[in-house]
Amino acid sequence: MKNLAPHNTYTGTLSPDGQTLTFTGVDLAIPGPISPTLLLVEVGASATTPPGTYTVDFTIGGTTYQSNTITVS
Secondary structure (H helix, E strand, O other): OOOOOOOOOOOOEOOOOOEEEEEEOOOOOOOOOOOOEEEEEEEEOOOOOOOOOOOOOEEEOEEEOOOOOOOOO
């Protein structure tokens, strides 16, 4: 993958149940309401994560988007 610099790193707040990670103050730099934007998000799995397929949902404003499938083996 090519270097997509410049990039920013943000630290989120994990909910008590471990199911929601919230970021605030993130400027997505989307130039218009229907402009495509690429977001790269790094996720990891602990050694105790059960093998299987997973997805991550992203909510931006009032719209939820689902990630590609993530396979843990």
